[in-house]
Structures are given as C-alpha cells and as structure tokens.
Amino acid sequence: MGLAWLGAEMAILGVVRWGARCAAEVSEGRPAPPFAVDAFARRVGAVFLAVAGFMFCANSIGDALFRTQFGFEMFFHLVWNAMCAAWVGLEGAIALYVLEIDGVLHGRARAGRGRLWLAIAWPAFAILYNALACVSAARQGFDDVQLARVLQFFLRFCGIGWIAFELVVARSGLRLVRLLAGAK
Amino acid sequence: MDAFFRWLADWYLPDPYLCAGRIQGITWTLIDVVIVASVLRLSGAARGRVPRVRWALLALTALAVPVIAIVPGEREFFLLEAGVCGTQFAILLWTVIAERVAMAELLARLRHRTM
Numbered sequence: 201m202g203l204a205w206l207g208a209e210m211a212i213l214g215v216v217r218w219g220a221r222c223a224a225e226v227s228e229g230r231p232a233p234p235f236a237v238d239a240f241a242r243r244v245g246a247v248f249l250a251v252a253g254f255m256f257c258a259n260s261i262g263d264a265l266f267r268t269q270f271g272f273e274m275f276f277h278l279v280w281n282a283m284c285a286a287w288v289g290l291e292g293a294i295a296l297y298v299l300e301i302d303g304v305l306h307g308r309a310r311a312g313r314g315r316l317w318l319a320i321a322w323p324a325f326a327i328l329y330n331a332l333a334c335v336s337a338a339r340q341g342f343d344d345v346q347l348a349r350v351l352q353f354f355l356r357f358c359g360i361g362w363i364a365f366e367l368v369v370a371r372s373g374l375r376l377v378r379l380l381a382g383a384k
Numbered sequence: 385m386d387a388f389f390r391w392l393a394d395w396y397l398p399d400p401y402l403c404a405g406r407i408q409g410i411t412w413t414l415i416d417v418v419i420v421a422s423v424l425r426l427s428g429a430a431r432g433r434v435p436r437v438r439w440a441l442l443a444l445t446a447l448a449v450p451v452i453a454i455v456p457g458e459r460e461f462f463l464l465e466a467g468v469c470g471t472q473f474a475i476l477l478w479t480v481i482a483e484r485v486a487m488a489e490l491l492a493r494l495r496h497r498t499m
Contacts (some may be wrong), residue, residue: 201466208473215480226492235484268408269391278433305495346393352401353392366415373422379494380429 202283205380209290213297214241223304252263274343277351278330285326292318295365296378302372305379322361329354402458409465416472417446420471427479438475445471487496 217240222232296315330351337347420442433443443466453467455461480487 205470205473208477211477212480215484216415221489222488223495228493232492234487260431302489305491332385333389336386337393340386340390340393342393349396349401350389350392352411353396356404356408359404359412363408363412363415366412366419368495369413370418370422373419376494377422380426 201279206283206286206290207210208296209287211242213244213290213294216294216297216301220300220304227304273348274334276353277348278334281330281351281358282327284355285323287356288358288361289318289322291362291365291369294324295368298369302375305376316332325357326354329357390414398458402461405458405461406453409461410449413445413452413465413468414470416469417442417449420472420475423476423479424486426490427483430490432485435479438479441471441475 215235218233218235226232293315296318333350334347335352337350342350423463424435424438424442427438448468452461452464461479
C-alpha cells in the first residue's frame with residue numbers, strides 16, 4: 201500500500217510539473233508542450249526504484265552498519281520512515297511546482313532555490329535522524345519497544361512537513377478558485 | 385543526543401503517539417479536503433459540468449474527519465486514515481490525469497486574462 205501511495209504521489213508530481221511547464225510556455229506566448237515521459241520523469245522513476253530497493257535491504261544495511269540485534273523491529277520502522285520521508289519530499293516538490301503555476305498565473309516569477317534546498321536538506325535530516333536513533337539505541341541498550349518509540353517519533357516530523365507543504369498547495373488552490381470566480 | 389533519545393524512549397508511549405497522530409491526521413485530512421475541492425472546482429470549470437461522483441466521494445471523506453478523533457485503537461486509526469486519504473488521493477489522481485489537458489487549457493485562458 202505504501203508503494204502504491206508513493207507511485208500515486210509521483211504521478212501527481214509528473215502532471216503538476218507538466219502543468220507548471222504549460223503555464224510557463226503559455227505565459228511567453230508559446231503553445232503548451234505535449235504531456236510526455238521526459239528525463240525528469242525517468243529520474244523520478246529511478247528514485248522510486250532506489251527507495252523501493254532500500255526498503256527491501258534496510259535490515260541488512262542497518263545490521264551491517266550498526267551491528268545491532270534489533271532485527272525485524274528496526275527493519276519495519278526504517279522501511280516505514282523511508283516511505284514517509286519519500287512522501288514528504290514528493291509533496292514538497294509538488295508544492296514547489298504548484299507555487300510556480302500560482303506565480304505564473306499571478307504574474308510573479310518564483311526562484312528555483314527551494315527545490316535544491318528540499319532535495320538536500322530533507323533527505324539529509326531523514327537519514328541523520330534515523331541513523332543517530334539507531335546508533336544511540338544500540339549504545340544505550342534499548343530494547344525493541346524503546347527503539348520503536350524513538351523511530352516512530354520521526355513520523356511526527358514527517359507530519360509537520362506534510363502539513364506545511366499541503367498548506368502551501370491549499371493556499372494556491374484557494375487563490376486559483378478566487379481567480380476563477382473573478383474571471384466569470 | 386543520547387539524552388534526547390533516552391527521553392523519547394521513556395516518554396513516547398502509545399497514548400502520546402496516538403494523540404499526536406490524531407491531531408496531525410485531522411489537520412492534513414481537512415487540508416486535503418480543501419485541496420481536492422479546489423481541483424474539482426477547477427475541473428468543473430474546465431469541463432463545463434460538475435463532477436458529481438467525485439464531489440460525493442469527497443463529501444464522504446469530509447464526514448469521516450470527526451471519526452478520526454474518536455476511533456479507538458492504533459490499527460483502527462491507521463485503517464480509517466488509509467481509507468480517507470486513499471479516497472482523496474484517488475479523486476485527485478483521477479482528476480489531474482484524466483482532465484489534465486482541459487485544466488491546462490483553462491489555466492492558459494486564465495493566464496491570458498490576468499496578463
């Protein structure tokens with residue numbers, strides 16, 4: 201189910217990105233580009249496969265790196281955390297493209313720096329938190345239940361990120377509806 | 385850092401976990417309702433007719449929001465959230481894929497009016 205949601209987010213990202221390109225081209229008086237699987241879509245697909253691959257070998261990676269005895273508990277939570285981190289990253293990318301469309305429709309240019317920040321900072325934070333949690337749990341001799349609590353707390357960060365990005369999209373959506381009402 | 389993780393390991397019990405999950409779940413589900421409603425509004429304007437089935441499905445998910453606050457256990461909470469968000473995702477996906485061209489044309493028309 202998690203992978204299905206991830207795939208759905210990627211499909212939405214693909215369409216929203218195409219929408220942003222359409223808006224940019226049309227605003228410069230050129231025709232909208234056709235919807236096609238381009239290099240970006242292939243890169244997103246490669247990231248999806250990498251995340252799925254990581255999920256399947258997270259347990260071995262965790263055991264090899266941290267030499268812990270947590271086994272399945274650690275595998276389960278690392279897989280779920282990786283999935284949630286990927287959702288938030290994708291939602292962030294969707295929010296940035298929606299902002300681009302919003303900017304074109306309201307006659308403002310948007311800087312592309314947000315995409316770089318999101319591509320580096322969020323995955324770095326996700327990896328750092330989970331790695332530090334596993335190292336600390338092993339060092340302090342946590343049992344499975346304690347490790348689960350520490351890893352589950354990462355989901356709260358994901359929730360905050362998810363809500364923040366959704367607020368950006370919702371705000372643009374409402375602005376678009378207002379624009380639509382004004383155009384009638 | 386060890387002290388922080390130790391504190392979490394002792395404090396972050398199932399009750400705070402579920403409570404925080406409920407608050408965040410209700411928040412993002414409500415925001416999702418706004419997002420999907422905006423996209424459906426756009427889709428309706430692009431096609432010239434209201435997508436009634438999708439509006440009805442969205443209304444059902446909105447009705448389920450108060451249940452998120454009272455659903456008893458962790459598993460039930462997860463299943464309800466999965467059902468509600470899954471439905472909203474499906475509506476969104478269906479709309480942005482099936483009606484992408486009509487919506488892009490509408491955006492282009494709106495852009496020309498604001499230029």
